[in-house]
Amino acid sequence: xxxxxxxxxxxxxxxxxxxxxxxxxxxxxxxxxxxxxxxxxxxxxxxxxxxxxxxxxxxxxxxxxxxxxxxxxxxxxxxxxxxxxxxxxxxxxxxxxxxxxxxxxxxxxxxxxxxxxxxxxxxxxxxxxxxxxxxxxxxxxxxxxxxxxxxxxxxxxxxxxxxxxxxxxxxxxxxxxxxxxxxxxxxxxxxxxxxxxxxxxxxxxxxxxxxxxxxxxxxxxxxxxxxxxxxxxxxxxxxxxxxxxxxxxxxxxxxxxxxxxxxxxxxxxxxxxxxxxxxxxxxxxxxxxxxxx
Amino acid sequence: xxxxxxxxxxxxxxxxxxxxxxxxxxxxxxxxxxxxxxxxxxxxxxxxxxxxxxxxxxxxxxxxxxxxxxxxxxxxxxxxxxxxxxxxxxxxxxxxxxxxxxxxxxxxxxxxxxxxxxxxxxxxxxxxxxxxxxxxxxxxxxxxxxxxxxxxxxxxxxxxxxxxxxxxxxxxxxxxxxxxxxxxxxxxxxxxxxxxxxxxxxxxxxxxxxxxxxxxxxxxxxxxxxxxxxxxxxxxxxxxxxxxxxxxxxxxxxxxxxxxxxxxxxxxxxxxxxxxxxxxxxxxxxxxxxxxxxxxxxxxxxxxxxxxxxxxxxxxxxxxxxxxxxxxxxxxxxxxxxxxxxxxxxxxxxxxxxxxx
Numbered sequence: 145x146x147x148x149x150x151x152x153x154x155x156x157x158x159x160x161x162x163x164x165x166x167x168x169x170x171x172x173x174x175x176x177x178x179x180x181x182x183x184x185x186x187x188x189x190x191x192x193x194x195x196x197x198x199x200x201x202x203x204x205x206x207x208x209x210x211x212x213x214x215x216x217x218x219x220x221x222x223x224x225x226x227x228x229x230x231x232x233x234x235x236x237x238x239x240x241x242x243x244x245x246x247x248x249x250x251x252x253x254x255x256x257x258x259x260x261x262x263x264x265x266x267x268x269x270x271x272x273x274x275x276x277x278x279x280x281x282x283x284x285x286x287x288x289x290x291x292x293x294x295x296x297x298x299x300x301x302x303x304x305x306x307x308x309x310x311x312x313x314x315x316x317x318x319x320x321x322x323x324x325x326x327x328x329x330x331x332x333x334x335x336x337x338x339x340x341x342x343x344x345x346x347x348x349x350x351x352x353x354x355x356x357x358x359x360x361x362x363x364x365x366x367x368x369x370x371x372x373x374x375x376x377x378x379x380x381x382x383x384x385x386x387x388x389x390x391x392x393x394x395x396x397x398x399x400x401x402x403x404x405x406x407x408x409x410x411x412x413x414x415x416x417x418x419x420x421x422x423x424x425x426x427x428x429x430x431x432x433x434x435x436x437x
Numbered sequence: 438x439x440x441x442x443x444x445x446x447x448x449x450x451x452x453x454x455x456x457x458x459x460x461x462x463x464x465x466x467x468x469x470x471x472x473x474x475x476x477x478x479x480x481x482x483x484x485x486x487x488x489x490x491x492x493x494x495x496x497x498x499x500x501x502x503x504x505x506x507x508x509x510x511x512x513x514x515x516x517x518x519x520x521x522x523x524x525x526x527x528x529x530x531x532x533x534x535x536x537x538x539x540x541x542x543x544x545x546x547x548x549x550x551x552x553x554x555x556x557x558x559x560x561x562x563x564x565x566x567x568x569x570x571x572x573x574x575x576x577x578x579x580x581x582x583x584x585x586x587x588x589x590x591x592x593x594x595x596x597x598x599x600x601x602x603x604x605x606x607x608x609x610x611x612x613x614x615x616x617x618x619x620x621x622x623x624x625x626x627x628x629x630x631x632x633x634x635x636x637x638x639x640x641x642x643x644x645x646x647x648x649x650x651x652x653x654x655x656x657x658x659x660x661x662x663x664x665x666x667x668x669x670x671x672x673x674x675x676x677x678x679x680x681x682x683x684x685x686x687x688x689x690x691x692x693x694x695x696x697x698x699x700x701x702x703x704x705x706x707x708x709x710x711x712x713x714x715x716x717x718x719x720x721x722x723x724x725x726x727x728x729x730x731x732x733x734x735x736x737x738x739x740x741x742x743x744x745x746x747x748x749x750x751x752x753x754x755x756x757x758x759x760x761x762x763x764x765x766x767x768x769x770x771x772x773x774x775x776x777x778x779x780x781x782x783x784x785x786x787x788x789x790x791x792x793x794x
Contacts, residue, residue: 225763235565240708244761245759247758252752258748365573
């Protein structure tokens with residue numbers, strides 16, 4: 145039983161990391177209806193940029209600010225060069241465009257900063273803490289705390305500030321939002337910047353865990369099944385689904401893995417999402433779309 | 438919300454056979470004849486490194502295009518079905534020595550089609566991004582299956598597969614010319630089949646579904662079964678392309694030869710070449726195959742070989758593909774095919790004007 149609990153809790157904590165990536169997807173989807181496939185590449189970009197700054201000897205805060213600046217610049221360019229020319233096009237077109245964007249970001253980031261694996265040290269020792277019968281990783285607890293803060297800040301911004309309310313207005317009805325004077329390009333720049341910040345948080349956490357390297361983008365792809373289960377437009381959905389995926393994945397690896405001679409974690413989340421889709425196509429919290437001719 | 442031409446179809450109207458249609462047909466036939474005669478005049482390098490991969494990837498493009506450009510479902514798992522084709526053909530060739538190569542290819546295609554239907558089941562309930570994201574499940578699961586269960590590669594220690602036999606009624610097809618022959622004959626027959634599928638009732642129903650699903654439903658099209666059929670046909674094509682890629686191009690392949698990157702490449706082929714255009718897929722494939730070769734040539738020509746390593750060119754390639762995708766989506770949603778078509782038409786009309794004077 146203890147072993148079960150231990151696996152479950154470790155999985156839940158890993159799930160927090162999935163949620164942190166999924167949040168970035170949800171943000172952009174809510175505000176612009178774009179399914180941003182490049183979120184995973186943005187995670188890699190932020191982590192790589194951060195590491196590169198730190199390796200030149202910059203202190204933590206300076207490096208952090210520098211990455212934030214880079215993400216804002218990226219957001220401005222993305223809005224001007226990709227989103228604006230493709231405005232009002234079919235959502236699938238935008239989706240494929242972000243796939244192209246993810247190739248550009250991956251290629252450019254690795255061209256500029258190399259393909260070596262970098263170590264990222266946030267200064268948090270990965271010791272274990274004993275709580276009752278469970279031993280938990282200090283780093284995982286820190287990651288969880290970060291994610292909670294992140295969600296709190298984002299929901300505060302979304303619900304209480306002027307910018308957040310205009311973001312929601314755009315998500316609700318683009319034309320109505322524009323007619324009351326909300327500037328779409330500005331909203332897009334802001335929301336992509338915020339998604340960049342979320343990517344930074346995820347990038348630092350993931351990077352510290354597994355080293356900063358190309359495979360970060362693959363880990364970030366795990367956010368997709370999380371989104372399928374949680375629904376694309378729901379932030380609480382992303383969090384809960386992230387925990388669900390993390391927990392079931394780690395349990396499956398523990399109990400199912402030995403039966404099939406190997407780790408099942410590369411695909412388990414996707415198959416779980418597939419099965420989930422057959423039962424509840426709109427996800428846990430998604431809204432059912434009504435179609436008209 | 439107003440509907441506008443999407444990635445899929447919309448533009449894929451099937452026009453009546455006009456004069457330009459006859460022109461197009463004769464152009465295709467001329468291309469096919471030229472392609473069939475290619476081994477007579479070209480070096481092994483051209484055959485091995487350019488023509489074979491181009492045709493195999495183009496065929497995979499046709500497979501995805503039937504699903505995406507016509508039936509309107511984006512898939513991110515096409516390479517997985519190539520893997521199913523290659524591994525199924527390997528096992529059939531190995532374990533059932535009585536079967537001739539063409540029968541093995543068709544059987545492998547049918548196996549992949551069944552797998553395709555299985556992973557296409559979610560399309561009964563969902564579409565769009567949800568469906569695209571769920572096709573990743575096929576990609577990761579099948580890749581894992583072929584790396585974790587050595588039975589599929591006959592307990593080969595390095596998990597690779599090589600064609601156990603490659604012959605057609607006693608002719609050995611292992612030489613570059615032989616492999617090319619296998620590729621071109623397969624490709625031409627499948628492309629012909631694809632054209633007839635598109636022109637048939639099935640093709641028109643696919644287009645109707647991707648244009649407006651609800652409307653298609655109302656006029657009595659069974660949307661669910663047609664979608665599953667699209668998954669089956671698409672997987673069949675991808676599987677055959679996988680056999681060509683694994684046996685005729687790579688010759689020694691493993692599950693990793695059909696990874697996520699390959700799936701994206703196939704998607705890029707369809708977008709760059711032009712959705713809902715079969716010929717465009719081969720133009721897209723040519724772009725994808727030739728770009729790295731041009732990059733290498735450019736590096737050598739500019740004398741940068743000392744500074745540029747493989748990592749740099751692959752990343753440069755990634756950036757180039759990404760830029761190309763976005764450029765095509767913004768400027769020419771119908772891809773290089775339409776671009777080429779316009780150039781040819783304008784040249785033609787210029788020629789006619791000058792000859793009229």
